[in-house]
Amino acid sequence: MKKLLLGCLCILSAVAINAQTEDKKWNIGLHGGATQYEGDWGNDFYKTNTGFFGFGGLSVSRYLGKHLDISFLATRGIVGSKHDSINFKNNLSTISLNLRFNILSPRHAVRPYLFVGGGALLFDKNININPNTVDYAVPSFGAGVNFRLSNSVMLNLQEMFMYTTGDDKDGKVGGGNDAYAFHSLGLTFNFGKKKDSDSDGVADHADKCPNTPKGVTVDMKGCPLDKDNDGTPDYLDACPDYAGPASLQGCPDKDSDGVADKNDRCPEIAGTAAFKGCPDTDGDGVPDIDDRCPTIAGSIELKGCPDKDNDGVADMDDKCPDTKPGVKVDANGCPMDNDKDGVMNEEDRCPDVAGPASLKGCPDTDGDGVPDIDDRCPAVKGTIANKGCPEMSKVDIRRITQIASKIFFQTNSDKLRVSSLVQLDALVDILKRYESANLVIKGYTDNVGDDDYNLKLSQKRTESVKKYLIQKGIAESRLTATGFGETNPIADNKTSLGRAKNRRVELETTY
Structure with a gap:
C-alpha cells in the first residue's frame, strides 16, 4: 500500500512540466509511475521481462514564455533489477531541475514537449554493494505530452531518463555508468493571478483597451461594448441603442439645436440648451412651452406673466391691480381681512379674531384696555402697567x-x-x-x-x-x-x- 501511494505521488509530479500559461505562471503537479534500470547486468528499458518498480513525485514549475518552462521535480521510489545472477533492489530519491521546450503554444489543448536538465540521486545505504549514497545525473532528459482538462488542470504523460555519474549502485563496475528511466502519469494544477490592470476580465497581454474603467462590460478584446456602433462606448452612451454624435453622448438630435432628443422638451422645434431645447419668444426666461403669456415678458414665479402692483398675482388674474406695495392679498389680488373686522390682515395683530381698530383688530374681553393677546389676566379687569392684571394690595x-x-x-x-x-x-x-x-x-x-x-x-x-x-x-x-x-x-x-x-x-x- 505504501509503495502504491508513493507511486501515485510520483505520477502526479511528472505532469507539472507543461501546465503553465501567461496568466497562470505557476504549476504544482502530483505524479506516479514506474522506474526501470539499465546497467551492468544487461537490463534494457521498455522490456517487460525486466524489473519495474513504483515511484511517486511532486513538481513545481514556472512559466517563462510561450514555449519555455522551468521545472523542479522530486521523486521517491524503488529501483532494481531481476537479473538471473543478482536480484538488485534499493530505495531511491531523486531531484532534478529541467528546462522544457513546448512544441505548441499554450492555446493548444494538447502540447507535446522535450526537456533537458540535471539532478541528483540518493540511494539508501547498502554496505554489501556500495556504502556511497549519492550519484549525479548529467544529464536528465526526456519528453512528454500535456492534455488540458480545464484552465487549471492538466493530465500529463512523461518519459524521463537519468544517466548517472556512478557505475556501482548495482554491485558491478564496467560496461558504462548506470541509467534509469521514469515512466510517469500525473495531474498538475495551474495557479497564479493573471495580470489585468483594468480588472475587466481580459489579461493585459490580450487587452486592446487596457485602461477601461472598472465595472464596464467589455468584448473579447477587452474593449467597451458599443451596440449602436456610433463610436461612443455603451458606458458613455446615453442612447446605447440609437446612433448619435459623441458631443451628445451618442444620442440623436432631430431638430439640430444641440440638445439630444431624449433631453429635448421640444424635439420638433429648435430651442436653446438652457431651456432644454425649447424657444423663449419674449425673452423673459420662461420657455414658451411653460409661459402663460408667451408674447409678453413676465416673471418666472408667475409663469411668464407680468404683475404691475407686485402683489404676487398676475395682472391677468388680479381683481385689485393697484394694491399698495407690501400688502398681502388673496388669490384675486385683493387685500386680505380674514376676520372681516375692517382691519386688513397686514395691520391686524389678530387677523383671525375680530377686534376694534383701536386695538389693531384684537378683542379685549374684560374691557381694561389691554387686548387679550397681551392680557395676562384676560378675564379680570386690571391695569395696563400690570399687563391687564389687577394691582396687588x-x-x-x-x-x-x-x-x-x-x-x-x-x-x-x-x-x-x-x-x-x-x-x-x-x-x-x-x-x-x-x-x-x-x-x-x-x-x-x-x-x-x-x-x-x-x-x-x-x-x-x-x-x-x-x-x-x-x-x-x-x-x-x-x-x-x-x-x-x-x-x-x-x-x-x-x-x-x-x-x-x-x-x-x-x-x-x-x-
Whole structure:
C-alpha cells in the first residue's frame, strides 16, 4: 500500500512540466509511475521481462514564455533489477531541475514537449554493494505530452531518463555508468493571478483597451461594448441603442439645436440648451412651452406673466391691480381681512379674531384696555402697567417685604431654618391669590470670607427658597432665583449689626 501511494505521488509530479500559461505562471503537479534500470547486468528499458518498480513525485514549475518552462521535480521510489545472477533492489530519491521546450503554444489543448536538465540521486545505504549514497545525473532528459482538462488542470504523460555519474549502485563496475528511466502519469494544477490592470476580465497581454474603467462590460478584446456602433462606448452612451454624435453622448438630435432628443422638451422645434431645447419668444426666461403669456415678458414665479402692483398675482388674474406695495392679498389680488373686522390682515395683530381698530383688530374681553393677546389676566379687569392684571394690595406688598426679612438659614449653609418655613407658607398663599404675578428672589451675604464662596452661597440660598415654593405648588416659570454675594450692602459690614442686615433675602413681584 505504501509503495502504491508513493507511486501515485510520483505520477502526479511528472505532469507539472507543461501546465503553465501567461496568466497562470505557476504549476504544482502530483505524479506516479514506474522506474526501470539499465546497467551492468544487461537490463534494457521498455522490456517487460525486466524489473519495474513504483515511484511517486511532486513538481513545481514556472512559466517563462510561450514555449519555455522551468521545472523542479522530486521523486521517491524503488529501483532494481531481476537479473538471473543478482536480484538488485534499493530505495531511491531523486531531484532534478529541467528546462522544457513546448512544441505548441499554450492555446493548444494538447502540447507535446522535450526537456533537458540535471539532478541528483540518493540511494539508501547498502554496505554489501556500495556504502556511497549519492550519484549525479548529467544529464536528465526526456519528453512528454500535456492534455488540458480545464484552465487549471492538466493530465500529463512523461518519459524521463537519468544517466548517472556512478557505475556501482548495482554491485558491478564496467560496461558504462548506470541509467534509469521514469515512466510517469500525473495531474498538475495551474495557479497564479493573471495580470489585468483594468480588472475587466481580459489579461493585459490580450487587452486592446487596457485602461477601461472598472465595472464596464467589455468584448473579447477587452474593449467597451458599443451596440449602436456610433463610436461612443455603451458606458458613455446615453442612447446605447440609437446612433448619435459623441458631443451628445451618442444620442440623436432631430431638430439640430444641440440638445439630444431624449433631453429635448421640444424635439420638433429648435430651442436653446438652457431651456432644454425649447424657444423663449419674449425673452423673459420662461420657455414658451411653460409661459402663460408667451408674447409678453413676465416673471418666472408667475409663469411668464407680468404683475404691475407686485402683489404676487398676475395682472391677468388680479381683481385689485393697484394694491399698495407690501400688502398681502388673496388669490384675486385683493387685500386680505380674514376676520372681516375692517382691519386688513397686514395691520391686524389678530387677523383671525375680530377686534376694534383701536386695538389693531384684537378683542379685549374684560374691557381694561389691554387686548387679550397681551392680557395676562384676560378675564379680570386690571391695569395696563400690570399687563391687564389687577394691582396687588399694599397690605400684601408690605407682607411680602416682612416675609423676606424673616427668612433665615443655618450658619454657612443653604438649609432653611424651621422658623422660615412658616413665613414661606404665608408667601405661598399670597402668590396663589395673584397667579399672574412673578417673584424674583434675591440673595446677599456680608463680606466675611471668600468673595467667590459668598456668591455661590447666596445663589444656593435663593435656590433653596425657590425649591420650597415649587414644592408648595408655585409654578417654576413664575420664579427667578439670583445670588449677588457681597454686592449691594444696605449696612456697614464693619459692625456685627451691619453684617447681619447685609445677610438677607429680598423678594420682588413682577408681571
